Amino acid sequence: MAAILHLLKSADATLPRAVIEQSLGAGDHITVALLPGAAAADLPPGVTIRRVSSDLSYSQLLDLIFESDQVITW
Numbered sequence: 001m002a003a004i005l006h007l008l009k010s011a012d013a014t015l016p017r018a019v020i021e022q023s024l025g026a027g028d029h030i031t032v033a034l035l036p037g038a039a040a041a042d043l044p045p046g047v048t049i050r051r052v053s054s055d056l057s058y059s060q061l062l063d064l065i066f067e068s069d070q071v072i073t074w
Contacts, residue, residue: 002028005068008038016074020044031068033061 004023006016020030021044031048033056034040040049050056056064065071 002069003067004028004030004070004072005064006030006032007035007071007073008032009035010074011037011039013039013042013074016072017042017044019072020047031064033064
């Protein structure tokens with residue numbers, strides 16, 4: 001089981017959702033970090049959602065990046 005971090009910066013999560021669903025199906029732990037301007041709408045259940053600047057500082061985001069097995073930016 002891999003720890004995967006998705007960094008979302010846009011409001012359209014259509015493509016990221018498809019990739020996230022595949023990873024969840026494989027048993028991976030998924031965290032989505034929403035950068036300013038991104039929306040969490042329509043993400044599947046089981047995903048950990050963190051909002052940069054409101055509940056996650058940039059320093060904490062950097063720590064999360066280094067703790068993850070894979071980081072995907074959208």
